[in-house]
Amino acid sequence: MKTLKNILLPVILLLFSGGFAGAQCKAFAKKECLPNLAGYTHDGNYHAAVLVEGEEAELYKTFYSDMNYRVSIVGDSKLPDIEFRVLDSNKNVLYTNKDKNYSSTWDFKLESSQQLKFLIKVPSATRSGQQPSSGCVAIMFGFRLKK
């Protein structure tokens, strides 16, 4: 019976950790990422995931020439500063926050509508032998009409 408990408990914990982590990410996104969009209207979309140091995420989205945009990309405090790059459809790098002291926001506007790719990376800051950190990373977009 004890053996059974030893096997089932981690399995059950594993099963529920996904949903729990998800709920945590939503709260994190609302608290830490959304306020950065002040002055813009959040589009209502939700993009968040638990990432481990060294992992990457990609996001594809169309942006329109009528709008001013702000992107907010924030990682859990347990993680190193989040690095992100923005690429056009020809894979040209248009922006990297590495040059801006890992700023968590970027304001931009477009002369013509484009599909852009956001490449989000959690740099690896863990020394060998240490357990890499993991935590939520949230990506949110705000817009406002061009004046």
Add this chain to the structure above:
Amino acid sequence: MTRQFRISSGIGIGIVFILGIILFTCCKGGRKAPEVNLELDIRDKEAVIQDIKQAEKIFQALPSPLESAMLIKSAGARFEEKLLNPVSNVNKYVTNKSMALNLGIYTCDLSFASLYEQTQLLIDYMNAAKKMADGLGILKAIEQKDIDRLEENINNSEVIMDIVSQTFMNSNSYLEDNGQPATAAMVLTGGWIEGLYISTQLVDMNDFDGNKLVGRIIDQKLSVDILLRLLSGSKGTAAVDELMVEVEKLKNVFDKIRLDTSPVRPEYDPDSRSTVLKSETRTDMTPAVFLELSAVVKEIRNSFVI
């Protein structure tokens, strides 16, 4: 002994089943699953692994219903209530698919109504969206307090947009976080198709050339592949497979539209403290292709709201 064995094997099967679910859910969606040829030597393997290294999570972001409605308004389009899905249809939707699609549709309609200050319609459509969200079991997506707050701030467009945005986020985050990406994708599909339907219906064919709304419709060509990739993440779900067939029809028409963009040149604008992505676009859509697109969109949208 036999009984003990049966119980143990039942537990064993249960554990295998649970582990199977874990393995299945871990490897679904945007998670990477590198496949390496076992016959390659170690150096080659490393090179291949580097080459095929993919992002751990891939997000396909469609314009939200609020953004779609804003694009329609910014193009100078007028408001037409008859284009919205009547709230009286709300009781027709009983399947997961129809409720998900119409949650997106009603959210787009309420966004459209809010931007044109159609206050009573806005509340009616928020109630319709609430009914869809409740039907899908999305807890606390749209609460009575949100509707009360909407009524209290009916003349404050900023607060209204904030409520619309928050309630939509509550819905899609709940679905994503509770392992229902297929339903989340269907909600987004409904909203995007409704935006496209309203836009195409509002185009005045006597004012086709240089029409800003037509330009916004052409821009949606950029999102149709995103939509297909979003849906393909839940391929194998019958409702999603059906939708993919419909969206493919739409893609076939979008493929007839020319949309060429010059290389993008980023320039920092100190006045607005933002980066301007400079580029030129050449587009071409004939009235005949537009009418074909409009007909396909109408057919798909009407199949959602029946």
